[in-house]
Amino acid sequence: IDLPKMKSLKQDLIRFMMSYKFALSEVNTKIDILKQEFQYIHDYNPIEHVSSRIKSPESILKKVYKKGCPLSLSSIRENIRDIAGIRITCSFISDIYEISSMLQKQKDITVIECKDYIKHPKPNGYRSLHLIIQIPIFMSDREDHIFVEIQIRTIAMDFWASLEHKIYYKCNKEVPQKMKDELKQAADSSALLDKKMEKIHNDMNKLKESIEIEENMQELQ
Numbered sequence: 001i002d003l004p005k006m007k008s009l010k011q012d013l014i015r016f017m018m019s020y021k022f023a024l025s026e027v028n029t030k031i032d033i034l035k036q037e038f039q040y041i042h043d044y045n046p047i048e049h050v051s052s053r054i055k056s057p058e059s060i061l062k063k064v065y066k067k068g069c070p071l072s073l074s075s076i077r078e079n080i081r082d083i084a085g086i087r088i089t090c091s092f093i094s095d096i097y098e099i100s101s102m103l104q105k106q107k108d109i110t111v112i113e114c115k116d117y118i119k120h121p122k123p124n125g126y127r128s129l130h131l132i133i134q135i136p137i138f139m140s141d142r143e144d145h146i147f148v149e150i151q152i153r154t155i156a157m158d159f160w161a162s163l164e165h166k167i168y169y170k171c172n173k174e175v176p177q178k179m180k181d182e183l184k185q186a187a188d189s190s191a192l193l194d195k196k197m198e199k200i201h202n203d204m205n206k207l208k209e210s211i212e213i214e215e216n217m218q219e220l221q
């Protein structure tokens with residue numbers, strides 16, 4: 001056994017995984033800042049929930065195999081872009097686009113890809129906004145640019161995706177057509193629900209605005 005080589009490989013592997021942990025910390029901090037500042041300025045919090053995860057080595061290897069890319073750290077870094085993943089659950093569809101645009105405007109974020117499965121849902125009904133971004137991580141002797149996948153969705157989209165994932169997984173990836181159709185119908189219902197809630201939210205905001213104007217007018221009189 002080439003011990004020095006093993007030691008260096010181990011160090012490379014640990015630093016490789018650490019860089020994704022640092023990237024997640026950076027993006028989580030960005031989201032937390034947006035959340036706190038938005039709440040203070042607008043007296044409203046568009047983010048319901050945030051979760052993040054580092055892809056397990058097994059899942060990374062499965063994806064390498066599926067994509068047929070070379071089995072090296074540099075190839076994995078370049079080809080597997082969701083090793084660091086963050087999921088932001090928002091209250092309303094408009095919040096998704098607002099959060100996405102606030103993140104995209106940040107100077108240290110490079111947007112590599114934006115997949116809008118809300119405007120263009122997947123055939124099974126899956127909806128979400130996916131951003132693949134790259135952010136710099138500054139370490140003791142180098143700067144790395146790390147890919148992070150950010151999935152932004154509403155509570156209804158998250159509800160559907162979580163249950164669909166569970167049903168699909170439990171069924172060992174073979175879902176009968178009837179169930180697929182039912183899942184698609186459930187996705188359509190959740191999309192309708194999102195639209196309805198957004199309308200009520202907008203109507204409520206308009207109502208609040210008109211009440212405020214009226215109160216201000218009364219104060220002036």
Ligand code: 0O2
Binds near residue numbers: 085130
């Ligand atoms: P996990 O465990 O969530 O990480 P890619 O395979 O990522 O290179 P693809 O398929 O074009 O390319 O990526 P896409 O469409 O952006 O989707 C990637 C992730 O979105 C998935 O990650 C899921 O988290 C989620 N997703 C996409 N489609 C569906 C769906 O139909 N149902 C559910 N429940 N989630 C979906 P992973 O790697 O599959 O899994």
